[in-house]
Amino acid sequence: MRQRLTAVGAALLAVAASVLISARPADAAVGLHIDGESIVEANGQPFIMRGVNHPHVWYQGETAAFSDIKALGANTLRVVLGSGKRWGPSTDVADVVARCKQNRLICVLEVHDTTGYGEEGAAASLDEAVDYWISQKSALAGQESYIVINIGNEPIGNTDAAQWTAATTAAIQRMRQNGFEHLLMVDAPNWGQDWQYVMRDNAQTVLDADSLHNTVLSIHMYAVFSTAASIVNYLDYFHARGWPLVIGEFGWHFADGEVDHETILSEANARGLGYLGWSWSGNTDPILDMATDFDPARLTTWGERIFHGANGIAATAREATVFGGQPTTPPTTPPTTPPTTPPSGGACTATYRVIGEWPGGFQADISVTAGPAAISGWTVTWTYADGQTVSQAWNATVTSNGAQVTARNVAYNGSLGAGASTSFGLLGTTTGGTGSPALSCAAA
Structure with missing residues (x-):
């Protein structure tokens, strides 16, 4: 239950450097x-x-x-x-x-x-x-x-x-x-x-x-x-x-x-x-x-x-x-198609990895890595070839046009230092396989 506040601060918060906590093994x-x-x-x-x-x-x-x-x-x-x-x-x-x-x-x-x-x-x-x-x-x-x-x-x-x-x-x-x-x-x-x-x-x-x-x-x-x-x-x-x-x-x-x-x-x-x-x-x-x-x-x-x-x-x-809910992490057998990683040397690269699959569905994790210089934003594109469609995504804004998919950074993960990485995830459905597509990464 709520009780009305007697004072409310309105200052915006500043984002500083990351300090990660250790997870329990x-x-x-x-x-x-x-x-x-x-x-x-x-x-x-x-x-x-x-x-x-x-x-x-x-x-x-x-x-x-x-x-x-x-x-x-x-x-x-x-x-x-x-x-x-x-x-x-x-x-x-x-x-x-x-x-x-x-x-x-x-x-x-x-x-x-x-x-x-x-x-x-x-x-x-x-x-x-x-x-x-x-x-x-x-x-x-x-x-x-x-x-x-x-x-x-x-x-x-x-x-x-x-x-x-x-x-x-x-x-x-x-x-x-x-x-x-x-x-x-x-x-x-x-x-x-x-x-x-x-x-x-x-x-x-x-x-x-x-x-x-x-x-x-x-x-x-x-x-x-x-x-x-x-x-x-x-x-x-x-x-x-x-x-x-x-x-x-x-x-x-x-x-x-x-x-x-x-x-x-x-x-x-x-x-x-x-x-x-x-x-x-x-x-x-x-x-x-x-x-x-x-x-x-x-x-x-x-x-x-x-x-x-x-x-x-x-x-x-x-x-x-x-x-009994559907799994969303790697199955006991690895994906049949290995992860795809574009050649390094550009402004950014991206890697697509299927980390879970079940009848008619899958979960994928996509890593984005800046090249030799810092970037202020990124866009990753790919085309599915096995009947996949994206149904849900997080840590990126993902849009689809048929088999073509575009993922753009959100406000908090677009800026990457040289060689730094971030990742986003998605859930999808498929009428065929779950093969990993070739990715293209463009930096802002």
Whole structure:
């Protein structure tokens, strides 16, 4: 739930040099985990969250929501729980996890009692949230492939937001000391919106606190993010440093201003970022409801938009492979056609590699490398010869004209130093093979 901000910063963020965090080795992963900026499953398959929030703690009888949300295409459900400090306590965690698994949904479990701590007098501290997770450990152990633990919702308000860094660091360390190996999610302060940039400026400290390097940062986007520039600049900052990030909550129309939800959706899709919209139903401000009275047959304008609109859930969600979803990483047998790499020496070169294939579909990764001089933009073109078509892409703007495909850099990956590389990915369908085409790369 949202509380109106008392102050909102409007400065644009500057993008600086990249500082990459180390990922937990894949062979040490017990479930969902971080690989660079991405969330991947235990088997190495990328997983991009596409889902919504469900206010379970206040509407425990609305259990049909799990199947209703899945039927609309979601692959993830963020479930609101209570620690007992303000709501709950939620003692049905095992049942919640079972319902998520039954409906083939990755479950993000969050303690809501921490909302606005420091400004909201009744709020629980992150330390109290960890106490709750420890009390529920028996229901969580062994579920690392199916759940993410969002330690505390919007854990600091606008009062002394700087306390977020120490409190979040301590919470992560306590979770690990108590044997939790799950992927952890941590929300920003300022009621989740980070308008004072505390999370932005201290993210590396928090990520380094995790002995398993298995924490993802979460930003909540409401009235602070009312313009495309505010959204793009914030996301650029995290990408430039290689930090894992999801949009753990966002709305559309909101009391203090309009949320630029169209840019949130399009940027998340282009960048391969997970998003979880707020919320399914039951809001005191019904403009944020996606379904009227929890009825999936009565979707609101917001519900229709997030589930069925451009860059929405139905168009972009892929079910986790742990539930049988199609693979999106290399198959057990290598592609029959080797990668193609144009001769070096030009302004830029590009390499196309098929990294996953299944009946009627495939995933490809394309690397772009600058030549002996820096470039400020790039365009990669190719022509498919085996009946392939592109259905989805990230980290590039991809257009098709029949078998001819053109991929152009997006705002954050066009400038490359001499010899530097970037990459983009795509999903496609095929009526024939998945052979790698010859690529042409032109630099701006």
